[in-house]
Amino acid sequence: MKLSGLARLGAALLVATASALSRGAPSASASPTGSAPRAPALSDEGCIGCHADAARTWEGSLHHASASNSAYEIAVYAEPLAFCRRCHAPHGDPSRETSEAARQAGITCTTCHLRPGDARTVLSSPRERPIAAPHGVERSAALGQAVCARCHEFDFPDARGERMQKTATEHRASAHAATSCASCHMPQENGRRSHAFAASRDAAVLTRAVSVRADRDGDRVRFVLEPEGVGHAFPTGDLFRRLTLTVMTEDAAGRRLATKRRYFGRVFGPVKSGAEIVRREIADERLFARTEVTFALDPHAVPTTVRWQLDYERVAFSPTRQPEEAVVEGSITLARGTLGPHP
Numbered sequence: 001m002k003l004s005g006l007a008r009l010g011a012a013l014l015v016a017t018a019s020a021l022s023r024g025a026p027s028a029s030a031s032p033t034g035s036a037p038r039a040p041a042l043s044d045e046g047c048i049g050c051h052a053d054a055a056r057t058w059e060g061s062l063h064h065a066s067a068s069n070s071a072y073e074i075a076v077y078a079e080p081l082a083f084c085r086r087c088h089a090p091h092g093d094p095s096r097e098t099s100e101a102a103r104q105a106g107i108t109c110t111t112c113h114l115r116p117g118d119a120r121t122v123l124s125s126p127r128e129r130p131i132a133a134p135h136g137v138e139r140s141a142a143l144g145q146a147v148c149a150r151c152h153e154f155d156f157p158d159a160r161g162e163r164m165q166k167t168a169t170e171h172r173a174s175a176h177a178a179t180s181c182a183s184c185h186m187p188q189e190n191g192r193r194s195h196a197f198a199a200s201r202d203a204a205v206l207t208r209a210v211s212v213r214a215d216r217d218g219d220r221v222r223f224v225l226e227p228e229g230v231g232h233a234f235p236t237g238d239l240f241r242r243l244t245l246t247v248m249t250e251d252a253a254g255r256r257l258a259t260k261r262r263y264f265g266r267v268f269g270p271v272k273s274g275a276e277i278v279r280r281e282i283a284d285e286r287l288f289a290r291t292e293v294t295f296a297l298d299p300h301a302v303p304t305t306v307r308w309q310l311d312y313e314r315v316a317f318s319p320t321r322q323p324e325e326a327v328v329e330g331s332i333t334l335a336r337g338t339l340g341p342h343p
Ligand code: HEC
Pocket: 014, 017, 018, 042, 043, 044, 046, 047, 048, 050, 051, 109, 110, 113, 114, 122, 123, 124, 125, 127, 130, 131, 132, 133, 134, 135, 137, 139
């Protein structure tokens, strides 16, 4: 279903809701919180019809595309598990191939704003001045944080007891633990909270999130990388993401001498578990705080020019344990520079 279709349905629902409310008369407004006994059940079509700003920003979000974006579709084709669908396609039956309606819907208004079993009370954030909504409202800080953690923190599907994503844990350990996920991820737009949740595909968001300083001292090049305003590891979320710092040296004639790389990601490798060898996380080398990195250049061929760049990479899969051989499906350059010859 496209938004226009949903909105049309929403408009129809709006009329139905308004008349139901006027019939339901004073009792509905007498209990502004909690569910009015005869209030109509809420649906995504209804939310979308009444909340145009939220609907517009949500429409372009990865939440809306959680079951239809190409990265997910390729991955779930390879691993068609109920486990994946329960989270990425919450409106479908997880034990079957996702229906077209559930694929198009993705993660919707009702997924975040309604509690299971109560289709009449909308979960909202605490606010200073109450506003009158034509539906039940329950205000709780959970919406901007605990609700996110339901999906942004989880174990691998086997019983190994290891986290596949751990953004909530990283957040608790970060310097920004006191700031909710929604405070950073839902900036105000025209007085309304944006529902676009832009991050891994948005160069502006990613570029702002790290500062890089580079300097050179003879045959050494030193970098200082510093995450800025990031409330967890950078990158977080999907386990195959990484930052790649590339340093290339050239001689006076502009010929490439060498290329070196440093990766900032989670490292998985074989470990012994009883009699078995299993694949586990063996190191977490993502950026958590200010980090210094030094590259030693070849002292016998001290190059004239050093070019460097920092990329944010979404890895599709790694055929071997060598990080150079990973297949990258999307990348955004966050910073680059050139260091001339040392005086
Ligand atoms: C009949 C129209 C209508 C429908 C249907 C509707 N809303 Fe609302 N809602 C409103 C109005 C009007 C307000 C109050 C003014 C405003 O925020 O625009 C409101 C307020 C809210 C608030 C802020 C509440 C507060 O006091 O903190 C949230 C959150 C919200 N709605 C979410 C939803 C969601 C999610 C759905 C669908 C499950 C939904 N609404 C369905 C009209 C509607």
